[in-house]
Amino acid sequence: MADRIPVGTLRSIVQLVRLLGLYARMDVMWIARARSTAVTFYLAEWVLGFGIVASTWLLAERFDGIGPWSRAQVVFLLGYSLLVRGVVDMLFGWNVAHISRRIGRGQLDHMLLQPVPLWVLVLAEGFSPLSGSGLALSGGVVLWLSGEGLGVFTPALFVLNLLASVAIVIGFSYAWASLAFLAPRAAEEINSSTMDLIDQVRAFPLDGLGPGLLGVLLSVVPIGYVAWLPARSLLGLTDSPWLVWLTPLAAIGIVSIGLSIFGRGMRHYRATGSTRYLALGHRR
Amino acid sequence: MLGLEWRQWRSTAWLSASAHLGDSRLFVFDYAIRALRVAVLVSIWTMLIGDDPDSSPLPLPALLTYTIVAEAFAHAIHLQTGLANAFWNGSLVNYFLRPAGVVRQFAAESAGHAVFDFMLFSLPLLLVAACLGIDVVPESLESGLLFGLSLLLSLAVGLAIEFIAGAIAMVSEQPIWLIENVRRALSRLLSGAVLPLAILPFGLGDVLEWLPFAATAWAPLAIYTGIEGGTRLIALQLGWAVVLWPLALGLWHWNREKVVAYGG
Numbered sequence: 001m002a003d004r005i006p007v008g009t010l011r012s013i014v015q016l017v018r019l020l021g022l023y024a025r026m027d028v029m030w031i032a033r034a035r036s037t038a039v040t041f042y043l044a045e046w047v048l049g050f051g052i053v054a055s056t057w058l059l060a061e062r063f064d065g066i067g068p069w070s071r072a073q074v075v076f077l078l079g080y081s082l083l084v085r086g087v088v089d090m091l092f093g094w095n096v097a098h099i100s101r102r103i104g105r106g107q108l109d110h111m112l113l114q115p116v117p118l119w120v121l122v123l124a125e126g127f128s129p130l131s132g133s134g135l136a137l138s139g140g141v142v143l144w145l146s147g148e149g150l151g152v153f154t155p156a157l158f159v160l161n162l163l164a165s166v167a168i169v170i171g172f173s174y175a176w177a178s179l180a181f182l183a184p185r186a187a188e189e190i191n192s193s194t195m196d197l198i199d200q201v202r203a204f205p206l207d208g209l210g211p212g213l214l215g216v217l218l219s220v221v222p223i224g225y226v227a228w229l230p231a232r233s234l235l236g237l238t239d240s241p242w243l244v245w246l247t248p249l250a251a252i253g254i255v256s257i258g259l260s261i262f263g264r265g266m267r268h269y270r271a272t273g274s275t276r277y278l279a280l281g282h283r284r
Numbered sequence: 285m286l287g288l289e290w291r292q293w294r295s296t297a298w299l300s301a302s303a304h305l306g307d308s309r310l311f312v313f314d315y316a317i318r319a320l321r322v323a324v325l326v327s328i329w330t331m332l333i334g335d336d337p338d339s340s341p342l343p344l345p346a347l348l349t350y351t352i353v354a355e356a357f358a359h360a361i362h363l364q365t366g367l368a369n370a371f372w373n374g375s376l377v378n379y380f381l382r383p384a385g386v387v388r389q390f391a392a393e394s395a396g397h398a399v400f401d402f403m404l405f406s407l408p409l410l411l412v413a414a415c416l417g418i419d420v421v422p423e424s425l426e427s428g429l430l431f432g433l434s435l436l437l438s439l440a441v442g443l444a445i446e447f448i449a450g451a452i453a454m455v456s457e458q459p460i461w462l463i464e465n466v467r468r469a470l471s472r473l474l475s476g477a478v479l480p481l482a483i484l485p486f487g488l489g490d491v492l493e494w495l496p497f498a499a500t501a502w503a504p505l506a507i508y509t510g511i512e513g514g515t516r517l518i519a520l521q522l523g524w525a526v527v528l529w530p531l532a533l534g535l536w537h538w539n540r541e542k543v544v545a546y547g548g
Contacts, residue, residue, distance in 0.1 A: 040458050044466045051469025055478050059332070061485040063339055067331045190313065197317040201324055208331030213323055221320070 012120050019116070019124035027128045045134025052085070053078040053142065056203045067207045072146050073235050074205065079143030080234075081202045081227035084165045086136025089128070092170060096126030098195065100177035103265075104188025106274035118266075151234030153244055161230040161244065164251035168225045169198060171251070171258030178265035184276050202226045218250075225250050292384045293392045300396030315405045318355055322409070325351045325478070326418075342483055345419055346509050352413045352420055353508050354477050354501065356406035359398035360435055361477050361501040363442030364468075365390035367450045371460040386536075391443060423510025430514035434504040437521035441499040444528035445471070451535030454542045476502030482511055493517075496524045 031038050060066050060074035069077065088097050095101045099122075102108050111121045143150075150158040176194045179187040206217060206228045217224040225247045233244040326348060333344045340347070354361065367390055370376040379386045410420045422428035449467045453460045472478055474497035481489030481502045492498050503517040 036456075037458070040456065040462065044462045047466045048469045051473050054473050058479060058484055058488070059328070062483060063332050066328070193313050193317055197320065200317070200321050204324055204328060206324065206327075208327040209324065210327070213320075213327070 012117050015116055016120045016124055019120065020127050023124055023127040024129050027130050027132075031130045041131060042134050046138055049082050049085075049135045049138035052199055053082060053203050056205075066205045068237060069205050069207075072148055073231075073237070075142060075146035076148040076151070076235060077205065077227055077231040078203055079139050079141075079146055080162070080165075080231045081139070082135055082142055083139030083162060084169065084226055085199070085202070086133065086139045087162065087166045088169050089135055090132035091123075091166070092126040093128035093132040094126050096122055097170060097173055098177075098191040099174060100180040100187055100189065100191040103177060103180035103269075103274075104184040104276070106184070106276045108269070109274060148235060151231075152236040153234060153241075157244055158234060161234060161247050164248040165226050165230055167251040168222055168247070168254050171255035172198075172222055173258075175254075175258040175261045178261045181265035181269045184274060197221070198223055198226055202228075204228070205232075222250065222254055225254075289384070289388070293388060293395075296384070296389055296392035297396035297399070300393040301400040302396075311404075318358070318405065319409065322351060322355045340483065342480060342511060346511060347480065347483075348413075348418045349420060350480050350505050350509050350511070352409065352418055354505055356402075356410050356420075357435065357504070358406075358477075359394070359401050360439055361442070361475065361504065362468075362471065363394065363439060363446060363500065365394045365443070365446055367446055368460050368464040371450060371453060380540075387443070387447065390446075394443075422508050427507055427510055427514070430518065431504055431508040434507050434514065434518055434521060437518060437525055438500045438504050440525040441496055441521060441528060444525065444532045445496060445500070447532040448528065448535060451532065451539055454539045455535070457542070471497055471500070474498065475500050476505065480505070480511065482506070494520070496528060499524045 031041060056066070056074060057078055060069070060071045065071050066074055095107075099108075102111070111118060111125070114121060173191050173194050176190050177187075179190055201217070201223045206214060206224055209217065214224065218229070229243070230247040232238055233241075233246065238244075329344060329347045329351065333340045333347065337344065342350075367376075370379060370390075379389050382389065414420050422431055445467070449463050450460070452458075453463045456463070474492055474495055476489075476492070476498055477500075481492050481498060483489070484492070493502060499517075499521040503521050506512040507514045507517060
């Protein structure tokens with residue numbers, strides 16, 4: 001099997017594994033540097049997680065469910081939604097998910113200078129198994145509290161949908177972040193807006209939306225795949241069991257589009273470089 | 285003296301509003317996000333209450349008005365100055381060097397943004413909502429006038445909370461974005477900006493309306509929609525403004541030397 005993988009790719013994979021270990025160690029050192037830091041950080045994450053899901057949960061309690069969703073199913077949706085956000089935080093922390101900040105601030109150069117392929121750094125630099133785990137843990141607890149298990153399908157399908165939702169968040173984020181190649185200052189915080197959009201809509205059942213708006217949320221702005229559609233299909237609330245494969249399929253399409261747009265941005269960046277980077281490290 | 289202060293305030297607000305347009309035309313993206321959020325909330329209210337009006341303590345038209353007005357005045361009821369950003373990028377020191385009060389500068393900047401947003405986003409939102417049949421005018425003339433007063437008090441309380449959060453970042457020596465995330469999460473949940481407090485289960489609304497967060501959103505919105513009378517809510521807002529401002533100014537006065545820790 002190993003002979004079929006090109007030597008360069010194999011070397012990159014080895015580098016990736018080493019870097020993941022390195023970033024995990026640094027993350028432990030960062031969070032454990034003082035007890036107050038760790039306590040404040042986890043408390044803040046839990047408050048944030050509760051803030052993301054509380055409105056929908058309170059609505060479900062008040063109205064004994066939301067539309068076709070029972071209370072337990074709404075809790076499952078919220079747990080899934082938090083878990084997606086938590087996995088994004090764990091694997092793509094430190095502004096790797098908010099890549100527009102790195103591009104806009106000229107910090108992408110810090111990555112390009114390293115003798116490692118960019119994709120390896122994207123997969124390694126945001127790895128924060130401790131500092132990024134607050135929301136993932138909350139999501140796990142909320143899922144457990146829902147009493148719905150991992151849905152009506154196999155655990156493998158749950159994991160596949162979860163990873164697909166994470167990939168969709170990142171693909172969407174990178175597609176928009178590419179604007180920062182063209183307008184570094186104006187688009188530096190564009191990923192704050194994309195993430196805000198996802199955070200504010202992810203935890204709501206979208207069943208009541210009209211077909212036009214729902215179409216937008218399942219195509220141009222693919223928030224429907226971040227929690228609503230996968231949770232709905234995993235719980236067996238859809239008409240066809242085959243819809244459980246829709247989120248993974250959408251992930252392939254959205255990540256491909258995101259990578260293609262990002263690649264075009266990179267080609268532009270190779271010609272222009274960063275207009276905001278200064279030798280002393282501060283941005284204009 | 286007052287004339288000079290007013291000119292400073294007005295110029296800062298104008299600079300802030302024009303910078304908003306000049307620095308980043310991508311604010312349109314933020315408007316799209318806000319419009320989408322409103323559409324989702326409106327559809328959820330309609331789905332929940334449309335078929336069964338008795339299921340809710342508040343009628344559907346009042347909830348829709350509440351949602352639209354909350355978004356139209358989001359700048360005031362979710363008051364966010366540039367304080368956190370100034371902490372983060374070290375530009376806070378510039379505010380201390382200028383010949384104007386620090387609080388006044390942040391308030392003026394925020395007002396500039398708010399006016400700009402109101403013209404470009406809130407007015408069109410109110411117009412579109414009205415065209416779609418959502419009643420966006422205040423419950424009565426008295427409600428409208430009291431809403432104006434309540435909104436001013438909401439700004440006063442929101443600004444005090446903003447500066448207390450900044451002071452907590454100074455005192456605790458924790459990253460400002462951590463404190464800011466917590467403040468935003470708590471504010472969104474406890475203020476009644478997303479869900480009216482009267483609709484919360486377990487009697488939570490009766491407790492939350494006594495907290496300062498409710499003075500920023502629930503009070504003006506409940507007055508506007510006629511869900512509650514104004515006198516008690518305005519008295520509560522006034523009380524919180526009187527309590528929080530000395531606290532905010534005191535915390536800043538006692539801890540301002542720690543600001544240098546965040547410079548650079």
